[in-house]
Amino acid sequence: MSLTDILRRSVDDIWSKIFRHPFVIELYRGSLPINKFRFYIIQDYNYLVTIYKCLSLIAAKSDPDIAEKALEIAYIDASTEMMNYRELINRLGLSMDE
Known part of the structure; x- marks a missing residue:
């Protein structure tokens, strides 16, 4: 496992919260x-x-x-x-x- 993989997995909860943030969702959907x-x-x-x-x-x-x-x-x-x-x-x- 690479250092990048280790670091990325260590922040999985933050990473997923970013993608569930209303701003990101609205931007993606085109409804922002x-x-x-x-x-x-x-x-x-x-x-x-x-x-x-x-x-x-x-x-x-x-x-x-x-x-x-x-x-x-x-x-x-x-x-x-x-x-x-x-x-x-x-x-x-x-x-x-x-």
């Missing part, structure tokens, strides 16, 4: 109210922005090998995720300032 979805998208976008800032701080304070990897992760993720979020935010009629 648009205002809840908009709020989620804004919060998730802000989370991503913060993660990229954190990765940049890690890079600034790390040895060159770790810095390179942190910046690589941030760049690869940001170049796709942020573009997708900006497009979705525009489609939902939201502003980047929200």
